[in-house]
Amino acid sequence: MRPLGQFAANVYAAKRMTDPNAEAVRYPFTGRFLLGRLRELMSDEEKALLEGIIERTEWIDKPSRLIARGEKTDHSTMLIDGFMLRTLDDTGRRHAVSFHVPGDFVDLHAFALKRLDHNIDTVGRVKVGYVSHAALDEVMREHRHLARLFWFSTLLDAALHREWITSLEHLTAPRRLAHIFAETWRRLEMVGLGDREGFDTPLTQIDLADMCGTTPIHANRAVRDLRERGIATFERGRVTIADRPALEAYADFDPTYLYGSASLDLRDFST
Amino acid sequence: MRPLGQFAANVYAAKRMTDPNAEAVRYPFTGRFLLGRLRELMSDEEKALLEGIIERTEWIDKPSRLIARGEKTDHSTMLIDGFMLRTLDDTGRRHAVSFHVPGDFVDLHAFALKRLDHNIDTVGRVKVGYVSHAALDEVMREHRHLARLFWFSTLLDAALHREWITSLEHLTAPRRLAHIFAETWRRLEMVGLGDREGFDTPLTQIDLADMCGTTPIHANRAVRDLRERGIATFERGRVTIADRPALEAYADFDPTYLYGSASLDLRDFST
DNA sequence: CGCATCCTTGAGGGCCATCAAAATGCGTGG
DNA sequence: CCACGCATTTTGATGGCCCTCAAGGATGCG
Numbered sequence: 001m002r003p004l005g006q007f008a009a010n011v012y013a014a015k016r017m018t019d020p021n022a023e024a025v026r027y028p029f030t031g032r033f034l035l036g037r038l039r040e041l042m043s044d045e046e047k048a049l050l051e052g053i054i055e056r057t058e059w060i061d062k063p064s065r066l067i068a069r070g071e072k073t074d075h076s077t078m079l080i081d082g083f084m085l086r087t088l089d090d091t092g093r094r095h096a097v098s099f100h101v102p103g104d105f106v107d108l109h110a111f112a113l114k115r116l117d118h119n120i121d122t123v124g125r126v127k128v129g130y131v132s133h134a135a136l137d138e139v140m141r142e143h144r145h146l147a148r149l150f151w152f153s154t155l156l157d158a159a160l161h162r163e164w165i166t167s168l169e170h171l172t173a174p175r176r177l178a179h180i181f182a183e184t185w186r187r188l189e190m191v192g193l194g195d196r197e198g199f200d201t202p203l204t205q206i207d208l209a210d211m212c213g214t215t216p217i218h219a220n221r222a223v224r225d226l227r228e229r230g231i232a233t234f235e236r237g238r239v240t241i242a243d244r245p246a247l248e249a250y251a252d253f254d255p256t257y258l259y260g261s262a263s264l265d266l267r268d269f270s271t
Numbered sequence: 272m273r274p275l276g277q278f279a280a281n282v283y284a285a286k287r288m289t290d291p292n293a294e295a296v297r298y299p300f301t302g303r304f305l306l307g308r309l310r311e312l313m314s315d316e317e318k319a320l321l322e323g324i325i326e327r328t329e330w331i332d333k334p335s336r337l338i339a340r341g342e343k344t345d346h347s348t349m350l351i352d353g354f355m356l357r358t359l360d361d362t363g364r365r366h367a368v369s370f371h372v373p374g375d376f377v378d379l380h381a382f383a384l385k386r387l388d389h390n391i392d393t394v395g396r397v398k399v400g401y402v403s404h405a406a407l408d409e410v411m412r413e414h415r416h417l418a419r420l421f422w423f424s425t426l427l428d429a430a431l432h433r434e435w436i437t438s439l440e441h442l443t444a445p446r447r448l449a450h451i452f453a454e455t456w457r458r459l460e461m462v463g464l465g466d467r468e469g470f471d472t473p474l475t476q477i478d479l480a481d482m483c484g485t486t487p488i489h490a491n492r493a494v495r496d497l498r499e500r501g502i503a504t505f506e507r508g509r510v511t512i513a514d515r516p517a518l519e520a521y522a523d524f525d526p527t528y529l530y531g532s533a534s535l536d537l538r539d540f541s542t
Numbered sequence: 543c544g545c546a547t548c549c550t551t552g553a554g555g556g557c558c559a560t561c562a563a564a565a566t567g568c569g570t571g572g
Numbered sequence: 573c574c575a576c577g578c579a580t581t582t583t584g585a586t587g588g589c590c591c592t593c594a595a596g597g598a599t600g601c602g
Contacts, residue, residue, distance in 0.1 A: 162368040236568095488590090491551090
């Protein structure tokens with residue numbers, strides 16, 4: 001994988017970055033949206049507008065299917081706290097096509113598509129915020145730059161999909177798992193979550209299997225492989241990374257596809 | 272895979288559809304853009320605008336890398352004739368993450384991302400049209416509805432990615448190949464290409480391998496599998512589908528993710 | 543007619559699915 | 573505090589899919 005550029009070891013060291021925690025406090029519902037990516041290009045007015053169109057928030061305690069494939073929706077969902085999976089079912093089996101962390105506008109694309117071609121499933125306990133499509137439409141009509149940022153955020157999803165495809169095409173199951181851990185950790189860092197040793201997550205090994213495209217049994221062997229290599233450990237509720245360079249090397253991980261602020265030369269979105 | 276709804280056997284039979292060939296004649300560069308999807312919602316003014324911002328067209332005779340990963344671009348590319356692959360390289364091997372047919376605005380997302388995280392490779396002989404980002408920006412500033420359609424078209428790419436992921440996660444190589452044939456045929460039909468028996472394509476078995484995430488050797492065995500089952504044959508330059516229902520059943524193919532006009536209830540994009 | 547590219551086939555081995563079963567951890571209720 | 577049920581995690585054995593290495597055949601182009 002040819003690297004596109006250097007990525008600072010500590011993504012928060014980059015210039016023009018926004019302090020993650022301050023944002024999350026000031027904008028409790030939407031403070032992590034595009035954090036670590038292009039949030040530094042959002043004006044205070046835009047941030048306030050976005051925060052203001054969250055009409056309702058909700059805690060969902062148990063893993064559940066928030067939106068089923070084919071359902072017609074008139075609102076979109078901001079993931080405020082916790083994790084979600086985007087999934088597709090085939091006979092008796094669930095397949096994950098992407099994973100979401102706080103700050104992700106998980107079904108913004110439903111605004112344009114109206115019906116999703118996939119499910120949105122919660123993982124563990126989550127807090128979500130709802131925005132009506134009518135409100136989105138109104139805000140976007142008046143605020144072209146914000147509309148452009150919304151577009152950008154859906155393009156990020158597509159970039160994640162592409163990386164997931166490549167990962168499925170050329171990595172073994174343990175390496176794919178390593179890739180998932182590496183990506184998740186980076187994305188959590190971007191939005192001010194995770195810590196020095198790893199991150200907390202309510203994912204089960206069954207979820208990991210859905211994400212790796214393997215069986216739970218083999219996912220377990222992949223977990224064991226990472227443990228025996230001294231790369232990472234997985235316990236219920238917690239992923240601990242013992243050796244980050246080894247993890248990222250094993251996964252053939254190059255974070256440029258995340259379009260993080262630390263690789264600012266990657267895009268030019270100031271208009 | 273749970274079907275979302277019925278898809279007419281002949282996608283052109285649906286109401287409110289635009290005649291594919293007439294469009295391609297009237298708008299020689301962009302007449303297939305969103306054809307079979309939401310083109311019927313484009314006004315004549317919008318169609319003319321889009322056609323007008325194509326600044327230059329070019330025939331490219333040999334398979335080549337049109338845009339390399341990481342390259343900075345100030346224009347986007349409309350695929351007018353022929354086929355393209357979106358690829359990522361890893362050590363010595365190319366992996367395809369999506370496939371493009373005429374009418375696809377292949378790197379519209381480069382407008383927002385500026386640098387792509389993947390390559391754009393041509394397959395066989397292609398004709399492309401170029402649009403500067405400045406022109407795109409100007410058109411989108413004045414024409415909100417057209418801007419929305421551009422957004423929609425990039426969301427289609429993401430939907431294709433998701434289907435590709437699912438296909439990789441749960442289908443064997445011969446079935447993935449069948450899925451690629453089924454999808455390609457449908458998409459060509461949408462834009463007025465392909466025919467009753469199949470479609471012409473300059474894809475090699477090496478390309479098929481890159482698309483399936485297998486080796487060329489195994490791709491060849493997948494081709495043989497489809498031939499021996501009486502489902503489809505692949506010769507240089509031509510895919511012939513012997514048994515469409517068998518093909519689509521074998522591939523577990525449900526075309527709703529293509530968001531075609533024939534499944535109009537899938538989205539509501541009239542604003 | 544030589545060369546390059548693509549297609550085809552065979553043999554051996556590794557990754558991962560499936561079937562089967564047991565151990566661990568957690569929440570609930572007694 | 574313990575008993576119990578349930579979901580999750582772990583391990584073993586067998587077999588199929590697909591990779592790798594190797595080699596030969598077809599096709600098209602200069």
